[in-house]
Amino acid sequence: MSDLSSTGRTRHRRLREQGRSDRASLFAVLQAGFVCHLGVVSDGVPMVVPTVYGFDADYIYLHGSVASQSLTQTTTVCVTITHVDGLVLARSVFEHGVNYRSAMIYGVPRRLDSDEKLSALRCLTEHIAPGQWDYARRPSRKELAATTILAISLEEASVKVRQGPPDDADDPHDVWAGVLPLTGSWQPPVTDPHATRPVPAHISRRVGTLSPA
Amino acid sequence: MSDLSSTGRTRHRRLREQGRSDRASLFAVLQAGFVCHLGVVSDGVPMVVPTVYGFDADYIYLHGSVASQSLTQTTTVCVTITHVDGLVLARSVFEHGVNYRSAMIYGVPRRLDSDEKLSALRCLTEHIAPGQWDYARRPSRKELAATTILAISLEEASVKVRQGPPDDADDPHDVWAGVLPLTGSWQPPVTDPHATRPVPAHISRRVGTLSPA
Incomplete structure (x- = not known):
């Protein structure tokens, strides 16, 4: 590459x-x-x-x-x-x-x-x-x-x-330290009030998968 | 305001x-x-x-x-x-x-x-x-x-x-339409390998709450 x-x-x-x-x-x-x-x-x-x-x-x-x-x-x-x-x-x-x-x-x-x-x-x-x-x-x-x-x-x-x-493991201030992770994820689709068709698989399969916002 | x-x-x-x-x-x-x-x-x-x-x-x-x-x-x-x-x-x-x-x-x-x-x-x-x-x-x-x-x-x-x-409810193309919501949320904290203290409440209470990324 x-x-x-x-x-x-x-x-x-x-x-x-x-x-x-x-x-x-x-x-x-x-x-x-x-x-x-x-x-x-x-x-x-x-x-x-x-x-x-x-x-x-x-x-x-x-x-x-x-x-x-x-x-x-x-x-x-x-x-x-x-x-x-x-x-x-x-x-x-x-x-x-x-x-x-x-x-x-x-x-x-x-x-x-x-x-x-x-x-x-x-x-x-x-x-x-x-x-x-x-x-x-x-x-x-x-x-x-x-x-x-x-x-x-x-x-x-x-x-x-x-x-x-x-990066400050050598700092003498003795407190908890770490990372608070943040993730984005797709939620269940909200169907348009005028739509009559069911949610297609290519949309519904994304629910719960991760994505950054 | x-x-x-x-x-x-x-x-x-x-x-x-x-x-x-x-x-x-x-x-x-x-x-x-x-x-x-x-x-x-x-x-x-x-x-x-x-x-x-x-x-x-x-x-x-x-x-x-x-x-x-x-x-x-x-x-x-x-x-x-x-x-x-x-x-x-x-x-x-x-x-x-x-x-x-x-x-x-x-x-x-x-x-x-x-x-x-x-x-x-x-x-x-x-x-x-x-x-x-x-x-x-x-x-x-x-x-x-x-x-x-x-x-x-x-x-x-x-x-x-x-x-x-x-915005296109009037479009004759008859397919599912709607919104796929995306949310960000805080995940369980990852403690620094050098830290010896427990996760303080002001951090742990954020887990699961929503936040945009």
Whole structure:
């Protein structure tokens, strides 16, 4: 597995022991979630917008309305994905922290043209809700036209992971210390009051499985 | 409860039915989580960094190492907090989405001076891990000096909430539709291998309670 590029932006400056530079770590973070935070600069001011994503071997895909301000960027954006795995409860307040896995991806978004949109939307839909592409109604030509899809290369990325117990075992303050884990899990589906069909297996089988929020 | 300010940046442009403009909605989002995404501009490029926060009636507080690049900002930053409550599984792929609660806060961070740091750190610690301020060892003078704390006013903020079933009940594609809820919950604590004390009640009582990741 090749390494992630190391640029001035993605080089691990601080807490280097938490940095990962292999592509497998990046894909593990991408696979474990479906919501990212997209950072853009608008009139010189940063704007951070939560949005869903899909990805393949080369790109992360974001989508939204053609009217969406955050999807009109032609300069570098930053996409951050974060999974919070627990609280690190140390002996000292100073060493308190969070166990997490996160990825930051930098790139100039490419706006997909109509020919490319459908396969990117399929990738995105199947990442978020596997089975729904074949089950739900696929986008009409009009719906596709109303949708912007951005592709951002996975080339320039950095990954950070912090796991395990607190780092202050040598602190003389003699109290309990450890980690309070946090997990996300899918709950039983809530059927739309107007729906008459039963919950399909590709949805119900997710109940109880873990997923970061 | 007074309204949030409406500026060009926080006015709800799109999906206005999802916008909230009351301060109670902002505090509900702040209260329900502890990790935000801080957006800054560095050399003209956006950078989105996950970090923990605390807050009071007027400010959100972020902290980190004095060496942290994202905490040296003297221009406007954007802090976004997002809770993902479930997947909206519609009849059409187009209407698929996420139930969520999110807040965006814009402000020029103020770097707290040493006299103010301790109370802000207490606020932050007690938000993330209630009871730990009195239980763990408080910051030494040296640790405080190594910590940057930013206060960002809650004045300019916007809140968006999407809940409930899909919006396409009128779509003729006759399939199951509904919401697949996602919840985060605290798991049994994992004791540090070097700790000899039992898990204190203020930690163990959180197990099983809900929290967004």
